[in-house]
Amino acid sequence: MKLTDHAEEILESLWIEAVEEGHGHALLSTLKLEPQDDGVAELLTNGLIEVKDARLFFTRTGREEGRTTIRRHRLAERLMMDIFGIHGQSGDDKACQFEHLLNEGVDTKVCTMLNHPTTCPHGKPIPPGACCEEARKAGDLGVVPLTELKCAEEGDIAYIQTDDSKKMQKLMAMGVLPGNRIVLVQSFPSYVFRVGYSEFAIDSAMAREIFVRK
Numbered sequence: 001m002k003l004t005d006h007a008e009e010i011l012e013s014l015w016i017e018a019v020e021e022g023h024g025h026a027l028l029s030t031l032k033l034e035p036q037d038d039g040v041a042e043l044l045t046n047g048l049i050e051v052k053d054a055r056l057f058f059t060r061t062g063r064e065e066g067r068t069t070i071r072r073h074r075l076a077e078r079l080m081m082d083i084f085g086i087h088g089q090s091g092d093d094k095a096c097q098f099e100h101l102l103n104e105g106v107d108t109k110v111c112t113m114l115n116h117p118t119t120c121p122h123g124k125p126i127p128p129g130a131c132c133e134e135a136r137k138a139g140d141l142g143v144v145p146l147t148e149l150k151c152a153e154e155g156d157i158a159y160i161q162t163d164d165s166k167k168m169q170k171l172m173a174m175g176v177l178p179g180n181r182i183v184l185v186q187s188f189p190s191y192v193f194r195v196g197y198s199e200f201a202i203d204s205a206m207a208r209e210i211f212v213r214k
Contacts, residue, residue: 001046001065005100006039008069014049014056015066020124025055071127072102074120075110081121082114087163091121115143121161123208146184146191146210154183155212162209174200176210 003011010031017026028051033040035051043049048062058066076099080091102110108131111117116132119125143158157180160171175195176182185192185199191207192199 002103003046003065004039004042007042008100009096010037010039010043010056011048011062011066011069012073014058015070018056018058019063019066025057028054028056031056067127068107069099071129072107073099074124074126075099075107075114075117076102077120077122078114078117078126079110081161082117082159087121117143118148119145119208123205143211143213146182146193146207146212147187147204149184149187149212149214151184151186153214154181155214156180157182158211158213160209161211167206167209171206171210174198182210182212 010033013031014026017023017030028035028040035054040049040051040056043062044051047059048065050057050059073095076095077092079098080086080095084091084094086094108129111129111131112135116128116135117126118128149155157176157178159178160168160176162168162171175198180195183194185194190201190203192201193207193210194200
């Protein structure tokens with residue numbers, strides 16, 4: 001289904017409010033929309049949303065379209081950071097532009113190229129596609145965050161993904177460098193890993209920034 005960029009952005013915002021935040025709906029005022037907004041009208045015409053008492057709700061078809069749309073957006077964010085090395089606000093802006101080009105089929109190719117990432121650069125989940133499920137069944141997940149490893153699993157460090165120079169320095173001081181072998185020792189209450197003969201404990205946010213090739 002081909003929608004305007006504005007309509008897709010409404011679906012993304014609705015997905016965050018209704019699904020990820022668990023509200024089940026989004027207020028027009030929260031999304032800064034008017035009832036007569038063109039994007040809202042477009043989504044209504046296509047049967048993707050319902051509007052009741054100034055609240056937006058997904059229809060069954062709309063929920064799946066919202067899931068696909070937020071997936072494309074977050075894959076675009078990963079592409080900007082991991083492949084093009086564009087970080088910060090500039091990366092976010094370019095991802096917003098690029099996501100609308102990831103039509104059906106293209107997003108699968110991008111996801112596969114990125115080794116089926118599970119989170120965007122901001123740590124928010126990327127809804128899995130059929131390609132991700134197939135990779136999981138085949139045991140071919142490629143590069144994954146340290147948080148995806150099970151206790152006693154190990155792999156080679158692929159890269160560190162953070163814009164925080166202090167975090168980067170801290171991890172590098174621990175020996176978290178591309179190519180080094182890393183073993184996950186425990187995942188609760190904190191993530192404990194071993195590099196060489198040394199063990200270190202970090203929180204989940206930092207663990208999500210270490211990407212490992214299994």
